[in-house]
Amino acid sequence: MTARNLRINPTRLWDMHMEMAKIGPGIAGGNNRQTLTDDDKLGRDLFKRWCEEAGMTVSIDTMGNMFARRPGKNDSLPPVMTGSHLDTQPTGGRFDGIFGVLAALEAVRTMNDLGIETEHPIEVVNWTNEEGSRFPPPMVGSGVFSGTFKQADAYAIEDVDGATLGGELERIGYKGDVACAQRPVKAFFECHIEQGPMLENEGKSIGVVTGVQAMRWYKGRVLGEARHAGTTPPQNRKDALTAASKLFIEIDAIMRRRGDEGRCTVGLAQAFPGSPNVCPDRVEFTIDMRNPTTDELNAMDRELRAAAEQLYTETGCGFELEESWFSEPTVFAQECVDAIRNGAESHGHGWREIMSGAGHDAVHMNRVAPTAMIFIPCTDGISHNEAEYASPEHIAAGADTLLAAMLEFANVQE
Ligand SMILES: [Zn+2]
Structure with missing residues (x-):
């Protein structure tokens, strides 16, 4: 039999999204179901019930990651794993993360409907604290699973009220007894909304995700001289904010020179001493730079430093740039990327x-098993916003593609 163009049940998948969205509603049609809150517990309970109704066995690890397992014909083989996260931002949408978990569950329900057996077991996963809004940093559940983070450090993270991640896991009853650690996984797939506008702009239903961009963060300072705003003529000024503004325009130009391939953002800037009638003597700011390759990211870094040199000569203000974070690009496994592309093509x-x-749990899982992701469009590329929307047709297209890719790895019985 060919497993390539089986269709999931689009109505059932959409209805699950709408059911889940009732838990932890936001104030503008989205969701506020932050990790390890009472509402997160209710969302987890509902997911667990659905999985058990689909004949799966749910286990919880010590980080609260939930694994729903459908046995394979040879149950000692490593599972094909798929999923994402049910937690949301404080003003989050109904699809970010949720789509990846529910598409995985719907794929299993379809396999049940069609009586499909696989050699490898299938596991549907809900990772704990992907968003990181309540307990920063993000992607902690998959981070501990992959060995990137230490569990003790994760347990100790506090929210703004001083509650710890470990304590909250226990409070909502989701600190499980299975050790959270790497184990053999045949392949990992994650469906997700794009959270950007590229698929929609091109009228494409499926993004075959080949990896995640390299990223570099900086803390920057511009140093000038505080002077009286009314008495200091232009030639006597070293205005740090004017100099910083020139640099910000250069930073934007570094991005635009790269077309679609680069990202530069100054997300935070503050001028000191911060008085209306004093030329600022200091500006502190952040830069977030991204590119698909480390080489190009390094080229962007050189252009940034050259621009700062040039502006020092022009303005007399000092520029300091300190790299505060670097993240290598993630390159997903070619065989998983191929399976997703084949799945999309066979469905037309x-x-x-x-x-x-953006970062995703799949970045951590890429260290554990061959991994890739499936993106679908979301309206206007809006995400981390209650207005976030993905259409039932695109959700179904993503889940169909996921099912095809999973079955290619799980060895369907003829
Ligand atoms: Zn997400």
Whole structure:
């Protein structure tokens, strides 16, 4: 039999999204279901019930990651794993993360409907604290699973009220007894909304995600001289804010020279002493730079430093740039990328390859097993916003593609 163009049940998948969205509603049609809150517990309970109704066995690890397992014919083989996260931002949408978990569950329900057996077991996962809004940093559950983070450090993270991640896991009853640690996984797939506008702009239904961009963060300072705003003529000024503004325009130009391939953001800037009638003597700011390759990211770094040199000569203000974080690009496994592309093609869905601009649990899982992601469009590229929307048709297209890719790895019985 060919497993390639089986269709999931689109109505059932959409209805699950709408059911889940009732838990932890936001104030503007989205969701506020932050990790390890009472509402997160209710969302987890509902997911667990659905999985058990689909004949799966749910286990919880010591980080609260939930694994729903459908046995394989040879149950000692490593599982094909798929999923994402049910937690949301404080003003989050109904699809970010949720789509990846529910598409995985729907794929299993479809396999049940069609009586499909696989050699490898299938596991549907809900990772704890992907968002990181309540307990920063993000992607902690998959981070501990992959060995990137230490569990003790994760347990100690506090929210703004001083509650710890470990304490809250226990309070909502989701600190499980299975050790949270790497184990053999045949392949990992994650469905997610794009959270950007590229698929929608091109009218494509499926993003075949080949990896995640390299990223570098900086803390920057511009140093000038505080002077009286009314008495200091232009030639006597070393205005740090004017100098910083020139640099910010250069930073934007570094991005635009790279078309679609680069990202530069000054997300935070503050001038000191911060008085209306004093030329600022100091500006502190952040830079977030991203590119698909480390080489290009390094080239962007050189252009940034050259621009700062040039502006020092022009303005007399000092520029300091301190790298505060670097993250290597993630390159997903070619065999998983191929399986996703084949799945999209066999269903006749328009697709394009795409690099993710955002981090995902799949980045950590890429260290454990061959991994890749499936993106679908979301309206206007809006995400981390209650207005976030993905259409039932695109959700179904993503889940169909996921099912095809999973079955390619799980060895369907003829
Ligand atoms: Zn997400």
